[in-house]
Amino acid sequence: MPDVSDYERIGVFGGVYSNHHALRTVLADAASQGVEKLFCLGDIGGFGPHPDRSAELLRQHEISTIQGNYDDSVGNALDDCQCGYTDPRDNAFAQISYDYTLSNTDPQHRAWMRDLPMHLRLRLGGQDVLLAHGSPRQVNEFLWESTTPDSFIERLLGEHQTDLLLLTHTGLHWNRLLPQAPGRGLVNVGAIGRPANDGDTAVWYSVLTWTGDVGAPVSVEARRVEYDHETLASEMRAxxxxxxxxxxxxxxxxxxxxxxxxxxxxARGQL
Amino acid sequence: MSNSAIPVSSSAHRGPTLGFRGLDVLWLQVTGTVCNIACTHCFITCGPKNDSHPIMETQSVLDALEQARGLGVKEIYFTGGEPFLHPEILKLVEATLVHAPLSILTNALLLDDETCAGLARLERNSRYSLDLRVSVDGTTAEENDPIRGRHTFRRIMEGAHRLYRHGLNPVFTVTTVHAQYEGNEGRVQFLESLRELGFDRPRVKFIPPFHIGREEERGGAYPPGFQLSPGDLFEGEEQYLQCGSCRTVTAKGVYPCPILIEEDGARMASEIHDTLVPIELNHPACTTCHAEGFSCRT
Incomplete structure (x- = not known):
């Protein structure tokens, strides 16, 4: 395994979906939390307005970013976002969003997205950490809290030789540190591009800290972030x-x- | 255990090889081919008189679940026949939901209030999702009943409403034997019809007909030579074809997928561990999954 950087406190977010207002707020919040390094797990565009603004922020702040399915599509000007929807209505909305994003993303940013890595490895204290978008084996795999058993998490960790998996793609944050294996588990950091289908306009990202405790060497904090969602909505309408x-x-x-x-x-949602 | 590809049927045709990426999905044919109805499109010819694959012993189901858990399985499916004919179905649901999410494919005809309440209780007490896939073949009795039997539409809807009242939002599973449900417009209309029937957050899955079993007589058999050949699969297709990461267990053994259990030569082995190898897609039904991009998963 190549040399990897070692940290004790990191911030990780995903699913920016062109929400540059939320992204600015997350950057400020992470700085206030004393994280050593911020990581973005991909899907920079889609859903929101002015996709270049989010790409510019990520590049300007030198955020380590991996490629999501959306970034692959936009970077390579594919026909659709590869989001993996099955419902015709969802696919119709996804196409509107994708066509808008593709046509409003600067070629320089598209070239940058095209070359983003699909995975990153790092160390958090004594733990090996693997960052991916949907899953380490498939960029658009959905790993939801209620359909991801412990035994499957163990299998993924073993197959990909890591202690912790950090993922996004679903848009809903959750994490499970395996009780029988301290410091091993899966963290879905959620999305900062749109709320978590809970009637709250805030968005979520995660801060992970190496504690060094034998029984719980890693702590995961899901951080709720309020941002100027009304201005974002105005821009989306415009x-x-x-x-x-x-x-x-x-x-x-x-x-x-x-x-x-x-x-x-x-069942937790409204529709 | 050999790593050479196992053909999914006894056909002499040579099909493409599909790699196996690990056991993501375990299908359990808990009631085999035993069903309380005999749908005219059933690809494994289930019915009250077909015990070609008999009802599984409870312990056999539990053993398969434990093997799958040890292999890092992601999802479990109960199917048949009609799973609620199993005398210990709620015990099996409870045992599964301790460790993994579960989908049950049912015709909803046996879902009384007591069963729905039991399912709802088990779902509430589990960390994992429980999905009930309710099969129906239209949004009216005129569409559905010629396929699934007289008066079944009314009874299916009664069972689905019972689930709904107990907080379990079913996934209506529709085989597209009616042409209007093959396209997006018809599918959107299907969702709207379900809203009008009282399901205000409708969930639907559409399934193409497989021209085997009883469907061979209703809709016609696959034409000669309708099979995949080496080189037909696109790169990475094992991520999307379910048989690249699933196996089906019945009382008679282990099969590559739930579609082929009545086909000659489809039985792979007695134990799951002996089936975790590439397969050769040499049955005409494989062409349906390939061409439609279809997966049986919820």
Whole structure:
């Protein structure tokens, strides 16, 4: 394994979805939390307005970023976002979002997205950490809390030779540190681009800290971040993005992408 | 255990090899081919008189679950036949939900209030999702009943409403034997019809017909030569074809997928451990999954 950087406190976010207002707030919040390094797990564009603004922020602040399915699509000008939806309504909305994002992303940013790595490895204290977008084996794999058993997490950790997996892609944050294996587990850092389908307009990212405790060597804090969602909604309207997207930003409830939710996650939502 | 590809049927045709990426999905044919109805499109010809694959012993199901857990399985599916004909179905649901998410494919005809309440209790007490996949073939009795039997539409809806009232939002599973549900417009209309029937957060999965079993008589058999050949799969297709990461266990052994359990030569072995190898897709039904990009998963 190549040399990897070692940290004791990191911030990790994903699913920016062109929400440059939330991204600015997360950058400030992470600085206030004393994280040594911030990482982005991909899906920079989509859903929101002015995709270049998020790409510029990430590059300006030299955030270590990996490639999500959206970045692969935009970077390589593919036909669609490869989001993995099955519902025709979801696919129709996804296409509107993708066409807007592709046509409003500067070629320089597209070239940058095209060359982003798909994985990153680092060490957090004594633990090996692997960063990926959906899963380490498939960029658009959805790993939800209610459909990811402990035994499957153990299998992924073993197959990919790591202690911790840090992922996004679902848009919902959750984590599970395996009780029988201190410091091993999976953290879905959630998304900062849109709320977590809970009626709250805030978004989420994660801070991981090496504690060194034998029984719990890593702590995971899901951080709730309020940002200027009303200004974002105004920009989305001005760009004529779908009212359904704006409604999600203003209410905290998802109005699209519902078909992909497993039973438990779907039951927690409004639609 | 050999690593050479096992053909999924006894056909002499040589199909493409599909790698195996690990056991993500375990299908359990808990009631085999035993069903309380006999749908005209059933690809494994289930019915009250077909015990070609008999009901599984409870301990056999539990053993398969334990093996799958040891292999890092991600999802479990119960199917049949009709799973709620199993005398210990709630015990099996409870044992599964301790360790993994579960989907049950049912026709909903046996879902009384007591069973729905039991399922809802088990779902609430589990960290993992429980999905009920309710099969129906239209949004009216006129569409559904010629396929699934007289008066079944009304009874299916009654069972689905019971689930809904107990907080379990079913996934309606529709085989696209009616042409209007093959396209997006018809599928959106199907969702709207479910809302009108009282399911205000409708969930739907559409399944293409497989031209084997009883469907061979209803919709016609696969034409001669309708098989995949080496080189037909696209790069990375094992991520999307479910048989690249699933196996099906019945009372008679282990099979590559739930579609092929009645096909000659599809039985791979007695034990799951002996089936974790590449397969050769040489059955016509494999072409349906490949061409439609179809997966049986919820």
């Amino acid at each position: 760009e004529r993005l779908p009212d359904e997207f704006v409604e999600t930003i203003l209410t905290g409830w998802w109005t699209t992408c519902l078909e992909i939710l497993p039973a438990k996650e779907r």
